[in-house]
Every structure is written in structure tokens, then in C-alpha cells.
Amino acid sequence: MIRLENVTKIYGTETVAVRDASFDIPKSQFVFLVGPSGSGKSTLLRLINRQEQPERGDVWVAGQNINELPASRVPHLRRSMGNVFQDYKLLLNKTVFENVAFALEVIGKPRHVIARQVPIVLDLVGLADKQDRFPNQLSGGEQQRVSIARAFVNRPLIMLADEPTGNLDPTTSEGIMGLLDEINQTGTTVIMATHDHRVVNAMRRRVIQLDRGVIVRDQERGVYE
């Protein structure tokens, strides 16, 4: 599903964010990217959804070399991916329902599709009864659920999560991880960047560890060391 071949990303002229990274993630796998802040986890995610392009090497997604993708095709690439962030990135002037609907609206889905899909996915994340609330009226965990609903409403092949539990307490994190696991069970490939030992150790999934931009460990059913 996702393959990196000797990818190097340099910011500016000096800062090497990722150095010669290679890995292959098959469909439906759940992968943790771990490592301290600044080790290149977020950059790897940004390379996969083409917010960044590498200086060297190739990034393949669903059989396509996305660095050769013309800019006009990038939106279509992104429609096959859901993104979840530490800070949720919700629109504060929109309700829960509208936030999720927005993701379908802006890719031109007709209204009846929106009306059908949004309640289903809100039900999945357990917020069916809060669809008319605004983000500020929700707890952090609930806000993250909204952002997961938004990322998943288009049924993406891939889910990219950048520190989704970074702002949440352990119990709430557990709930979020359960949700991501559930999404993974539907066949969605999940890549999650984190430095949260607890969730990594609890899940026992594939772990790719980074240190100053270099992959130092790639282990099936690994733990955070």
C-alpha cells in the first residue's frame, strides 16, 4: 500500500529531516512511527500525503509514485487518505455535523450522500447525540473523535495520525486507540506517529523507530524502547 525507497528529505540546505528511509507497509497494517520530537515522524507522514516532496528517493502509494504525480492529481491522492492531528484542526464556527460534512462538501459530494454518510460515521465514533454541538463545547477526547470521523467519512484506504493522543489523558487515549483499531479492522491502513510509550506497548503492532531522521528499528509486534 505504501512504500518508501531510500527517501531523503532536507529542509532548507542543512536540516536533514529524513535520511535514506525505506519501508513497505502492506494493506490493512497498523504501524507506529516512534521516536523523540524532531526525529522525522511528522515529515514521513507529510511525505506520504504529499505535503512535502523528498529530495531523493521515491514514495509509492497504492502502486503510484506520488512524486511524479502532477499537482492537479494531488487532491485525488488526498481523498484516499484521512488525516488526524494532535490539535484536531476542527473548524470552530461549525458544529460537529458540519465539520464532518465539510470534508464531503468540499470534494463535491451531493447533499443526499452527506446526509446519509455523516450520521453513520458519527455513530461509529460515538458522537451521534452531540452532532449539533460546537467543538468548544466538547472535551479533548470528543474533539479528537470528531476529527477521526472527518478523516474516515470518505472511507479512505489510509489513515495518517500525527500524535492523535498527544493532548489526551491515558484513559481518553485508550478510547481513541480503540477507535483507530476499529478503523484498522475495516481494512484501512493506519500509520500513527507517536511518542506515547503506553499506547505503543499496549497495542503490540509494527513499530518503526526513528532517530534524527534515520530508521533505527523496524519490528513486527514491537514495543516502545
Added chain:
Amino acid sequence: MFSRIAYAFRETWESFRRNLTLTAAAVLTSAVSLLLVGATFLIQRAFENLLVQWRGDVEMIVFVRSDASAEQVTLIDSVLRASPTIIDVEKLRYLNKTESYEEAKRIFAGDPVTLGLLTPETIPTQFKVVPLSDDPTLVRSLSDQYRTLPGVEAVALAEDEFEVISTLSNFIRVVTLITSLVLLLVAVGLIWNTIRTAMFARRREIEVMKLVGATNWFIRIPFMLEGLLQGLIGGVVSCGGLWVLNSAWTSGVTSFKPGTGISSLVVPDSYLTSVMFILLGIGAFVGAVGSAIAATRFLDV
């Protein structure tokens, strides 16, 4: 498809409301500059009326009495052609009664009294003379000679009549054109800035849109519509202003003493209408350009 169009208009309207002060500034600037552009058109047209009979380097007009016989006209023609070193014979032109009357209609556009006295029967016909030589004294001595020919009513020299106005009109044209171009650039800048601010205010939304795979055009179009609308509203305002200005000018001029020449500085309504359409077009164009630059430049969030 319908939901996309509805989306674009809803977003445009929302953004419009949110940035009301900036929008007002952009609209007013484009209105003022467009008004100046329109005024340039009208002034130019008015002066053209005044100078219509001197168009094409004509320096001298020999007016022939309306009751002159055909032989007299032929005689005048042959006398004029007898000085090929001073007169450009190629460009010598004779305007018959109908042609002279058509021209008079423009000269006396704002002077119905004088125009009413003229009919295609009583109007003098005329020879338009383009001199070859630049020497004004030579042309003048010729004119004295022509005045004595039978059937000649009068000889008019451009030098005596409209040299000053002609120069003035050129000067005014250049000044107003430059000023309005500068103002139009300012309008583009202001619209650009309004759109940039609107985009900055909504950078989070734009970021989310890009991440969920909205196309650049989808994101851009509401902003471009907004800019286009600002320019267009500016155009509408300037049209209103121009209409008021022109009405005041026309009524002022028609109350002027007839026969002073000022009365030809009136612009027909049909011309005003076409200028208004031009202004609307320029307004929309300016708005679209300003916002397109902003939208393209700041879409990389």
C-alpha cells in the same frame, strides 16, 4: 454540481460580510478610478465633437455659400488644386450638403437653437484643406486669396479656432489616462489585499480543505468571485457617478450662450451607455485579476 455552485456563492457572501470595511475600501477605490476612466472617455469624446471638423490634419476650411452654383464650386476646386506645392491635393476633400449637415449635428450637439437654424438646404458646403507646408504665413496668405473667390462664404483657419483646445485636449487626455491607470493599479492592489486578508482569516479552513482533497479551483473560486464582485460593484458605483456628472454637465452646457463652441462639448446618451458597459467590464476584470493573483499566491498554506 448544484451544491458546488451553491457552496461558492454562500462562501463568497460570507466572506463579503466578514470583511466589510476592507471590502468597502476596495469597492470605493475601484469606483473612483473607474469614474476617472469613464470621465476620460467622455472628455475625449466631447473634445472630439469640438474638433471633428478639423480631423485629419485639416488646417483650413473654405466654406461655400449654400446658394453657390456648380460652376462656382468647380472654380474654387480648380483654384485650390492650382497650388499643389502648398496644398496637399491628395487629401483635399469636398463635403456636400448632406455630409456637412451630418458634421454640424455633432458640432452643435448641445446647441439645439443653432442646429435648428440649419437645414441640409441652407447649410454651407465646405472644402477641407490639408496644407503641405508648415509655414503658417503661407497658408494665411492663401486663405486671404480664397476669401475673394465668388461663392466663398468664409475661410476658417485651425490656427485661429482650436489650436489651443486641441493642445489642451491632448494634455487632459494624457493626464487623466495616467491618473486613472495608477488608480486602477491601486484598486487591483486593494482587492488583492482584501482577498489575501480573507484567505488569511480562513487559513485553517483552507488547510483542512486541502488535506481532505479539495481541488485548488474549488478553494480558489469563492475568493475570485469575491474579488470580481468587488470590481463589478465598483463599476456600478462609477456608472452612477458618471451618469450624475454627465447630466449635470449637459444641462449646464445647454444653458450656455449658443454659438460659443462650448455647446459641442456634449456627449450623446448612446455613447455614455457604451462607456458604462466598458467600465463594468474593466471593473470585473480588475477584480478578477487582483483576486486571482492573491488566490494563487496564497493558496500554499
